[in-house]
Amino acid sequence: MMAGSHMVVGAALWAVTARAGGLEPAEPAALSIALAGSLLPDIDHPQSWAGRKMRVVSVPLSMLVGHRGVTHSLLAVVAALAVLAGLGDAGPWAPLAVGYLSHLLADALTPSGVPLLWPHRRRFSLNLCRTGSVVEIGLVAAIAAAGGWAAGLDLSHLPRPKF
Numbered sequence: 001m002m003a004g005s006h007m008v009v010g011a012a013l014w015a016v017t018a019r020a021g022g023l024e025p026a027e028p029a030a031l032s033i034a035l036a037g038s039l040l041p042d043i044d045h046p047q048s049w050a051g052r053k054m055r056v057v058s059v060p061l062s063m064l065v066g067h068r069g070v071t072h073s074l075l076a077v078v079a080a081l082a083v084l085a086g087l088g089d090a091g092p093w094a095p096l097a098v099g100y101l102s103h104l105l106a107d108a109l110t111p112s113g114v115p116l117l118w119p120h121r122r123r124f125s126l127n128l129c130r131t132g133s134v135v136e137i138g139l140v141a142a143i144a145a146a147g148g149w150a151a152g153l154d155l156s157h158l159p160r161p162k163f
């Protein structure tokens with residue numbers, strides 16, 4: 001998925017999680033951490049946002065395991081869930097973990113999927129949209145709307161398309 005899509009899905013999932021946990025869904029600090037978390041798994045790609053920020057990690061990682069390797073696996077999911085379970089909803093770790101998980105969910109919507117059982121090569125995919133396609137944009141918009149609605153955000157002030 002495109003970086004922008006990952007950020008939208010990450011923000012939506014964080015808003016819903018925060019609301020469910022009794023937190024303010026649109027609190028800016030937590031939201032920005034969720035956005036960073038939603039881009040973090042692509043640190044295995046030197047040209048991605050996270051990869052460009054931390055080349056010391058992304059270059060060797062991409063050479064060793066390639067893109068969508070261990071950072072997109074169940075190992076990473078379990079680590080993120082352990083962070084969520086261990087540290088509760090306080091601090092920066094919860095939005096980071098939720099953002100991270102949202103990335104794997106979003107990548108699982110594309111045909112290339114995610115290697116949940118890494119180092120096994122099998123990839124898991126719902127095959128709903130190709131990266132960069134119109135379907136991706138529509139799907140992400142639907143996720144954003146559903147997330148905003150579920151989080152109880154007031155979306156009435158957003159600009160509406162004029163026909």
Ligand SMILES: [Zn+2]
Binds near residue numbers: 068072
């Ligand atoms: Zn990815």
